[in-house]
Amino acid sequence: MIVLVSSYSQKQLIKAQLLLGFLFLFYSCSARYEIHTISGNTMGTTYLIKLVFNDNDLGRKTIENSVDSILFNLNQQMSTWIKGSEISLFNKNMSLQPQKISDDFFYVLEQGQLIYQKSGELFDYTIFPIMDLWGFGPLANIEEKILNKDEVKDVLEYVGIDKIELNYPYVKKLHPKLQLDLNAIAKGYAVDKIYDWLSGKGFSNIFVEIGGEIRCGGVNKSNNPWLVGIENPLVDSLPVKKIVSKTILKNEALATSGNYRNFIIEDDKVINHTFNPKSGLPVETNVLSVSVKSDECLVADAWATALMVLPYKEGMEKVKNNEVIEALWVILDDNNTLKYYHSKGFFY
Numbered sequence: 001m002i003v004l005v006s007s008y009s010q011k012q013l014i015k016a017q018l019l020l021g022f023l024f025l026f027y028s029c030s031a032r033y034e035i036h037t038i039s040g041n042t043m044g045t046t047y048l049i050k051l052v053f054n055d056n057d058l059g060r061k062t063i064e065n066s067v068d069s070i071l072f073n074l075n076q077q078m079s080t081w082i083k084g085s086e087i088s089l090f091n092k093n094m095s096l097q098p099q100k101i102s103d104d105f106f107y108v109l110e111q112g113q114l115i116y117q118k119s120g121e122l123f124d125y126t127i128f129p130i131m132d133l134w135g136f137g138p139l140a141n142i143e144e145k146i147l148n149k150d151e152v153k154d155v156l157e158y159v160g161i162d163k164i165e166l167n168y169p170y171v172k173k174l175h176p177k178l179q180l181d182l183n184a185i186a187k188g189y190a191v192d193k194i195y196d197w198l199s200g201k202g203f204s205n206i207f208v209e210i211g212g213e214i215r216c217g218g219v220n221k222s223n224n225p226w227l228v229g230i231e232n233p234l235v236d237s238l239p240v241k242k243i244v245s246k247t248i249l250k251n252e253a254l255a256t257s258g259n260y261r262n263f264i265i266e267d268d269k270v271i272n273h274t275f276n277p278k279s280g281l282p283v284e285t286n287v288l289s290v291s292v293k294s295d296e297c298l299v300a301d302a303w304a305t306a307l308m309v310l311p312y313k314e315g316m317e318k319v320k321n322n323e324v325i326e327a328l329w330v331i332l333d334d335n336n337t338l339k340y341y342h343s344k345g346f347f348y
Contacts, residue, residue: 035221038064042071043187044081045211051198052221063198070193077105078186080128080136083233089169091179092126098170106169108182108189108298115185116161118322123306124277129155131275134282137181140296150184152280159277188255188301191215191280195297208297215253215297225250232338233258233288233330244330245340248348253297257304258289258330274308283309286332289314293326293346300325312341319343 038049038060049067079084086105093099101109131137133155158175165172187210195208195215205218207226216226229243247254259274274283282316290307294300303325307315313328319327326346331339 033191036063040065040068040071041191043075043079043211045187047071047210049194049198049205049209050220051203051270052219053203056202058201063191066197067194070197071190072192074104074186076192077102078108078182080181080183087180087182090268094173094176096173096176098165098167098172100169101171103169104169104189106166108185109164109180110166110169111189112182112185112302113166113299114162114300115306119303119306121160121162122309122326123184123187123276123302124161125180125182125185125260126161127275127277128179129177130159130277130280131181132179133280148337156280158178159280181201184257185298185302187211187213188253188297188299189271191205191253191297191301213253213255213297213301214249216253228254230254230256230291230328230330244338245328247291247293247328247346249293250348252293252295253300254291254293255297255300255304256289256291257301257308259283259285259308261285274305276309285311287312287315287329288332288338289330291328291330294324303327316341316343 017149022112026250034053036051036053038051040047047067051063075082075085079085081183082088086101090099090101090122095205097263109125112123116125128137133151140196158177158179163174163178165174181305191208191210192215194210195206195217196205198208199217205220207220208214209300212231212285214228216228220226225248227248228245230247232242232244232247246302257274274285276283285308287308290304292300294303303322304327307318307327307329310318312331315329319325320343325334326343328342328346331341333339
């Protein structure tokens with residue numbers, strides 16, 4: 001039997017053969033892709049790094065040592081839990097003279113100052129004395145005590161990023177009792193620092209996570225964009241699903257802040273670790289968590305904290321007026337039911 005093949009059919013056959021050849025080449029290349037996973041402890045939490053590649057001169061040990069070095073240096077600069085760190089020494093020093101600090105430390109303060117202004121002063125890294133007063137942080141008094149308004153008012157006299165001057169490479173207190181706490185921004189910056197270092201070494205498919213703050217680039221081992229889960233805020237207290245949502249990160253960062261892990265009990269009331277830096281008081285809110293997307297994890301980290309201070313509707317207005325962030329809110333309504341709200345660009 002002779003089968004006549006039309007010119008159109010011949011073209012289709014050629015296309016199919018080319019496609020099969022491409023797919024074979026693609027899967028052959030994919031099969032040679034390696035994934036390196038590196039994990040450890042840092043900043044009072046854990047970190048996880050995933051690298052997907054098919055050729056790189058850097059050995060696993062070199063990467064691990066470099067990552068550990070970066071994290072060690074950042075801790076020595078910005079951890080309030082290390083007594084001899086730069087930030088701890090700065091906090092103890094009551095001098096009003098300019099103090100020279102490391103470049104990374106200065107950069108974080110500078111970027112935090114910008115977010116302080118854009119957030120309406122709701123992101124504030126001078127809140128250390130407030131946290132300490134309420135029983136949080138490395139110097140917190142674990143003994144039970146009843147605070148009065150005068151105590152809070154007195155501390156507010158030296159809280160506010162407007163009470164600090166930045167003049168590279170120096171930082172100057174405008175009140176001797178001013179103290180810094182970078183817990184709401186340092187992890188995000190550490191993620192960016194590691195991501196940028198890996199990118200500079202030729203990696204393009206990168207996943208970096210520190211304590212739940214994430215930044216991704218390129219694709220995963222399946223050659224798809226990185227898909228990350230957002231944890232249910234009530235996972236530790238109710239028999240509910242662990243992940244409430246998933247979102248794709250296309251060369252983006254994601255950070256989440258919530259009121260569901262760090263709290264103390266006082267007078268039979270739950271006092272959350274989210275405080276309004278203007279009032280010095282714990283935030284009473286039905287917002288359980290806010291997850292923020294941005295190009296940089298530092299930005300996402302700081303804004304997630306700032307948005308936790310605001311009611312959902314006010315927070316949404318902040319996001320709509322900011323071109324560099326998108327957000328997802330998890331809210332507990334009056335019927336103890338979880339509700340989810342997100343800005344337009346949070347999901348693709």
